[in-house]
Amino acid sequence: MKFNIALLAGDGIGPEVINEAVKVSDAIAKKFNHEINWTPALTGACAIDAVGVPYPDETHEICMAADAVLFGAIGHPKYDNDPSAPVRPEQGLLLMRKKLGLFANVRPTFTFPSLIDNSPLKRERIEGTDLIFLRELTGGIYFGEKGRKDGGETAFDTCTYTRVEVQRLAKKGFELAMTRSKKLCCVDKANVLETSRLWRETVQAMEKEYPEVTVSYEFVDAVAMRLVQWPNSYDVLITENLFGDILTDEASVISGSMGLMPSASVGEHTSLYEPIHGSYPQATGLNIANPLATVLSAAMMFEDAFGLKEEAEAIRAVVNKSLEQGIVTEDLAGKDAKAYKTSEVGDWLVANL
């Protein structure tokens, strides 16, 4: 097969980790007789520096024309101290999600046996955790009307959802649940919010289309607790944009493998794959960042965007092998163990595929 992939390396360590994911993807493509055509494009702080906007039209065209998008990370400390600055890298992210119609963010949290002791949680709490959040990504309070009144003394943000927006996200949740343990948890705050009541009634109405799926409804504050107490009691969770932002980040640290967690954003026009970690500016150019989350994001891309399960499994297998054999960057290396460079990890993966 032949694929066009848009390559959005972004800022900070983005280019370094993307580089290793490209190496591994090319090696897999070669092994399985595929051809990948990579098209790099600018996004984030580096796009602001180059052309004045964080998500240039040219980048958008490249993404729209591609079969999938592989994304690194964006963000630069020079934008951190003034969240109201007129142009910020995050705006590029939000614009990109909206324009590409990426309405569902798929965020798995799972454990690697060899890393379980890195978790802040006790082993018996975290063992066996394997959950997936589907976070709504193009609606809610992120995109509603916002502004000031009373000469700047009052600020407001509006959270809005339509039934159709809830349905398309929930549909993905039900479908995903059908491929797993048939358990779906809808996370809302229906005892307070009208948008949550719309979520709940919409999901309730869809239950009869998926009679095999057992649906539970939990309040967001209760989920924030249970995620720390009994993360392995969850399987597939669906939720709105802001709750998803908070809960997926909370979930990501419980596994002890945050530097390894991949993600996907899917929707109307294309799909995008990215590590959940940030741009880690302090490490830029040092060749020390952990490339595995990006490599595993590429695996998700092979499986979900291209339907190539065997290729995806081959990538995951070699990543597991590298972890078992301690071919890891300094964030994962034990106190007295050798820490490998970003590019050395990538080279090892390619050599051992």
Place this chain on the structure above:
Amino acid sequence: MKFNIALLAGDGIGPEVINEAVKVSDAIAKKFNHEINWTPALTGACAIDAVGVPYPDETHEICMAADAVLFGAIGHPKYDNDPSAPVRPEQGLLLMRKKLGLFANVRPTFTFPSLIDNSPLKRERIEGTDLIFLRELTGGIYFGEKGRKDGGETAFDTCTYTRVEVQRLAKKGFELAMTRSKKLCCVDKANVLETSRLWRETVQAMEKEYPEVTVSYEFVDAVAMRLVQWPNSYDVLITENLFGDILTDEASVISGSMGLMPSASVGEHTSLYEPIHGSYPQATGLNIANPLATVLSAAMMFEDAFGLKEEAEAIRAVVNKSLEQGIVTEDLAGKDAKAYKTSEVGDWLVANL
């Protein structure tokens, strides 16, 4: 001294745990020569059953006339399955907060040395944790305009904050920080929300009035992570209503002592003290619920509402002693240890004061 305390036992186990807090408070009052006049009043599901509304006017009058309010818990399963039912216990809670002007919810999270192994977190992560959230409680998306449009197909909720609302909450945060380690963390989502930008600029402008306090600004998703990773890196945190709802509940489980955490809600007209746990309906009437969070809430009341530090310390000391000696309810009793009844724990506390 002489005090009038409004007694809102509420639903489920509320009356049972309140009963023990009253016993302990009366014993302390006797010991220190104070006089307490308790006035019971209805709230929650039991108020709906009795008079049709969850926060009757009469209850409000009683609270307004009191020096402080001691609150149990509200909520009943018969209201759980239909969050859009016209009358629900939670509405009483929100109305009460609003009408009593309880704009600041004070939520400490700390550890008891004897209970630290109950925490889902590893000992080295949780040890030394002693943080306090100040959650804004009468503004934000809980109280903004909400409703439906397009014949019910679109729902919206509005989050609104005024500078004055932020200032009065932040002032309490700065003052609290001054009595502790002089560290204040403002939690927001200023990279996305206009209300968060108002929060941040308002707090930034107040920094110069408290030159000794070191203020940090963190995004809500980052705090959701760090609370699990390094809870003891926090001290005083201030945040808006919905973020506070989620994060205080997340924080409450990390200590391993959730059944012991007290809270206060303070503001314009009076102050209210309550355990953070819920009404635990399954345990109603069984005399097994843990009364310690309510007893410790009474201690907060003595210290903060009446300025009686010695009395508060005496209560805390006897609670510690009961924990050390294993005079605890079944939730805390070890596998082979005796579990005491709710009322037995209260009796023991009174006898050992």
